[in-house]
């Protein structure tokens with residue numbers, strides 16, 4: 001085999017691409033990961049909130065997340081290699097999903113599915129929420145509005161019905177380091193990584209994929225190429241000529257996450273948990289230095305800004321900062337609005353129904369792990385296994401389009417229903433059409 005010839009080429013060295021490289025290398029594939037960035041995890045993963053939770057709208061989504069969590073718990077065993085930068089820590093804070101009244105909410109559906117699947121959780125009434133999280137006001141403030149709306153400032157209309165707490169949930173505080181860990185793990189198993197290596201064409205030979213060409217003139221050959229390019233995924237699909245043949249499309253959505261100090265007297269580092277709060281249209285988690293990281297639950301009152309992933313405004317917008325921080329301030333009394341705005345701007349690779357696409361394509365040998373819709377960091381390990389199982393099966397002749405693959409997660413044994421993530425599915429009517437998936 002020549003130096004530029006491989007068994008599989010993976011476009012993207014983010015958390016999903018890195019996990020796939022490790023998985024395939026572990027199975028004996030000679031893999032090449034190419035990334036136009038300078039290091040592993042320098043794409044959208046670097047700014048991920050990296051929350052690990054199981055609050056999805058489907059059995060398949062929950063199973064993938066439940067299985068994915070086990071990788072974070074067993075990180076050192078999974079990576080099984082040295083990293084000179086050290087390994088990430090998994091902060092198992094637990095997650096509280098707040099339930100407004102009514103059985104048509106996302107939270108109610110999640111609870112119903114957790115019962116069905118057997119995901120460990122506790123039901124906290126408002127008194128328990130107050131005892132366990134004295135920094136939380138369980139008032140009902142929704143539905144979410146903008147601070148420019150008078151309704152935003154109204155007194156609470158009651159209290160939330162309850163909260164659903166999953167003790168195994170948590171977060172990773174350094175998502176870029178997790179990609180470096182995956183790179184070192186993959187390299188220890190023989191994988192190659194090329195950085196500052198921008199793919200400009202997907203090459204074909206006799207009707208199937210044959211490799212990639214790079215902007216600097218280099219080429220690499222392989223019978224398998226996987227698009228794991230995050231928010232650039234649709235551009236890679238266009239290069240491969242498969243964009244039009246997929247029923248579900250992806251595009252890049254601009255998103256902001258804000259970092260603020262904890263309210264005075266609250267040790268959020270030690271006592272904070274991650275919270276999903278559809279009543280206010282936010283989620284939040286502890287961040288190092290007794291800070292709180294506040295993300296958006298994509299409420300319908302907020303503008304959605306789809307952008308060209310190469311050209312978009314990377315500065316925090318004062319109105320969005322104010323909206324998210326003020327919303328969090330209603331749930332966390334005493335939370336101030338710092339004059340100096342801190343946070344990040346990055347992109348979700350959003351699919352039409354906010355559910356990822358893990359699939360083959362109509363071009364033989366060309367696969368996609370895309371459309372991660374702001375919610376797949378947690379699933380890197382389980383998605384890596386699922387994609388490797390898919391590639392092995394299809395390359396061995398399995399007709400996945402006619403007979404969709406279901407595989408078992410190696411840690412928990414749950415079914416990983418690959419067909420659910422098909423490129424040709426109809427839009428899932430149960431999707432929250434938001435980061436909740």
Ligand SMILES: Cc1cc2nc3c(=O)[nH]c(=O)nc-3n(C[C@H](O)[C@H](O)[C@H](O)COP(=O)(O)OP(=O)(O)OC[C@H]3O[C@@H](n4cnc5c(N)ncnc54)[C@H](O)[C@@H]3O)c2cc1C
Nearest residue numbers: 012014015016036043044045048049051199230372377378
């Ligand atoms: C603000 C934010 C918050 C989030 N919070 C959470 C969360 O709390 N929990 C959760 O589970 N998920 C979360 N997510 C989602 C999660 O981070 C992503 O699903 C995940 O990081 C995607 O990883 P990836 O490897 O697919 O993509 P990326 O990390 O984007 O990697 C893609 C790589 O492809 C490379 N690339 C692109 N085009 C080319 C090309 N032409 N040639 C070569 N390389 C190319 C890029 O340089 C990049 O490094 C969040 C995402 C964002 C943006």
